[in-house]
Amino acid sequence: MADMKNNRIKHNIVCTQPDIENLLELTPEDFASATEEQKESFIQDRESISYWKDAWRRLKSNRVSMVALGVIIFLILFAFVGPSVMPYGYDQFNKGAENLYPWHYSLEDGEKLAEAQGSAEMRLELAFEEAAKEKGSDLTSIEKAKIKAQVNTSGLDEGKLRKELGIHKKLFGYSKSELLRKADGEKIFPHIFGTDKYGRDILVRTMIGTRVSMLVGLFAALLVLIIGAIYGSISGYAGGKVDAVMMRIVELIYSIPEMLVVLLLATALNQPLKDYMNSGVGGLRNFVGVLGPNLISMFVAFALLYWVTMARIIRGQILQLKEQEFVTAAKALGAKNSRIIKRHLLPNCIGQIVVTTCLQIPSAIFLESFLSYLGVGVSAPLTSLGSMASDALGGVQTYSYRLVIPAIILSVLILSFNLFGDGLRDALDPRLKK
Numbered sequence: 001m002a003d004m005k006n007n008r009i010k011h012n013i014v015c016t017q018p019d020i021e022n023l024l025e026l027t028p029e030d031f032a033s034a035t036e037e038q039k040e041s042f043i044q045d046r047e048s049i050s051y052w053k054d055a056w057r058r059l060k061s062n063r064v065s066m067v068a069l070g071v072i073i074f075l076i077l078f079a080f081v082g083p084s085v086m087p088y089g090y091d092q093f094n095k096g097a098e099n100l101y102p103w104h105y106s107l108e109d110g111e112k113l114a115e116a117q118g119s120a121e122m123r124l125e126l127a128f129e130e131a132a133k134e135k136g137s138d139l140t141s142i143e144k145a146k147i148k149a150q151v152n153t154s155g156l157d158e159g160k161l162r163k164e165l166g167i168h169k170k171l172f173g174y175s176k177s178e179l180l181r182k183a184d185g186e187k188i189f190p191h192i193f194g195t196d197k198y199g200r201d202i203l204v205r206t207m208i209g210t211r212v213s214m215l216v217g218l219f220a221a222l223l224v225l226i227i228g229a230i231y232g233s234i235s236g237y238a239g240g241k242v243d244a245v246m247m248r249i250v251e252l253i254y255s256i257p258e259m260l261v262v263l264l265l266a267t268a269l270n271q272p273l274k275d276y277m278n279s280g281v282g283g284l285r286n287f288v289g290v291l292g293p294n295l296i297s298m299f300v301a302f303a304l305l306y307w308v309t310m311a312r313i314i315r316g317q318i319l320q321l322k323e324q325e326f327v328t329a330a331k332a333l334g335a336k337n338s339r340i341i342k343r344h345l346l347p348n349c350i351g352q353i354v355v356t357t358c359l360q361i362p363s364a365i366f367l368e369s370f371l372s373y374l375g376v377g378v379s380a381p382l383t384s385l386g387s388m389a390s391d392a393l394g395g396v397q398t399y400s401y402r403l404v405i406p407a408i409i410l411s412v413l414i415l416s417f418n419l420f421g422d423g424l425r426d427a428l429d430p431r432l433k434k
Contacts, residue, residue: 055351058427065423068416075413079211083204087189090208091381094199097175102194102401104174109167114176116165175199193405196391202405205383210409212384213365216295217417220302220364225357227303228310229349233341235311236318247315250308258305262367265297266376292379298371302364310356317349351428358424362417369410385410 049057059065083090132139172190174182182188193202235246273293291299321327322345330340346353371377372386380387385406392402 055427059423062423062426065420065427068419068423071412071416072420075210075409075416076214079207079214082207083211086201086204086207088191088201088204090200090204090383092200092204094175094195094201096177097173097191097195097199099197099399100173100175100191100195100199101169101399102173102192103169103171104191105167105179106170109165109170112165112167114180194399194401196402197395202388202402205388206385206405206409209383209385209388209406210413212378212382213368213386213410213413216298216368216384217361217363217365220299220306220368221357221360223299223302224307224310224360224364225353228307228356229314229346229353231307232311232314233318233346233349236315237322237337237341237345239319239322243315250311253305253308256305258301261305262298262301262371263376265300266294266371269293269297269300292382294371294376295368295378298368298377306360306364310353310360313352313356314346314349317352318345321345321348355421355425355428358417359421362414362421365410365417366414385413 088094128139128144131143135143172192173194174188174190178188191201191203193206195201196205231246235243238246270293273296318341327340327344330344335343368377368384369386369389372384373390375390377386378384388406389403389410392399392406396403
């Protein structure tokens with residue numbers, strides 16, 4: 001046994017002897033810097049890039065996510081740049097342009113329609129005057145209805161009149177007065193999405209509604225990010241009893257019905273916030289007046305309830321990272337716990353933070369739209385996609401486009417954020433490197 005051990009030692013000495021001799025033969029010239037030719041001849045297997053550049057490279061290879069990002073950028077321009085180039089305001093009443101469809105008539109057809117409707121109205125007025133003279137007093141509403149049924153007033157029915165005259169609607173919507181102004185050579189911007197019952201341009205209102213929904217989603221996601229990151233990092237880093245108590249609180253919040261809390265807050269805060277807005281005291285009065293009690297109650301609900309998922313994700317990452325060597329080194333150098341969390345642990349959770357925040361935005365947009373649809377969202381005259389859909393219910397059979405337009409934009413917006421968030425998660429996960 002001893003002989004075998006001695007033979008192994010001799011073998012190792014023999015094997016390493018040439019290496020020692022080679023080291024002794026090295027000269028200072030062997031440690032000189034490489035020349036430019038030598039550097040150019042050196043071929044790298046893969047270029048050294050940063051974490052974020054590598055994530056961007058992998059995100060660009062995901063076509064679905066890039067298409068979703070393009071749609072998001074388009075909607076951002078649509079919502080924030082579009083209203084500035086439109087000649088109409090989102091709360092501007094355009095008299096005479098009520099209930100316009102997205103398409104309307106040509107100039108000649110518009111003039112024919114206006115003339116035919118005017119003659120029908122004149123026939124009806126003459127019939128009313130003759131009946132009033134015969135009676136010797138004013139007509140009642142019942143008598144006017146009977147006369148209207150006897151007189152040929154088909155010209156007052158726009159649909160029947162269009163069929164009689166052979167008039168077909170053409171893009172885009174104009175009121176009769178706007179058609180006449182166009183006939184005089186004046187340039188009138190069309191109502192591309194039509195108008196509502198007050199004559200307000202639906203395209204501008206859709207732009208503003210998309211802007212409000214985006215801003216609500218963004219601010220709600222940032223609120224969730226701040227509270228969840230702070231709570232989760234403290235719970236994960238402290239560990240032990242502190243972690244156990246904080247997680248029991250999270251589980252308790254999970255059991256609370258979120259929608260019920262939002263509705264209760266909207267009811268409880270409605271009158272106090274209205275009194276504050278009417279009091280005229282305080283610098284935040286205008287800000288509260290713009291948001292309205294319902295929107296403020298929704299933000300309060302986000303601050304109370306919706307951060308728990310973010311807190312759990314951050315806690316799980318902190319529990320893994322706090323046992324790493326760089327945390328031990330920071331403690332040995334005397335770093336405070338707050339500095340370790342802020343400068344070492346949270347930056348290493350940035351991938352999960354970005355992804356969770358991005359996926360929280362569509363959830364907040366959907367909640368705001370749902371509450372506005374129920375009538376407890378944004379306050380008039382401000383509008384959102386949900387409130388537009390709610391307003392369209394009254395004439396959904398006749399003016400279905402008022403419901404379809406905001407519903408399609410809301411669906412595309414939420415779908416784009418979800419697809420982009422999924423692609424971002426895959427790109428930022430180091431375990432999925434390609």
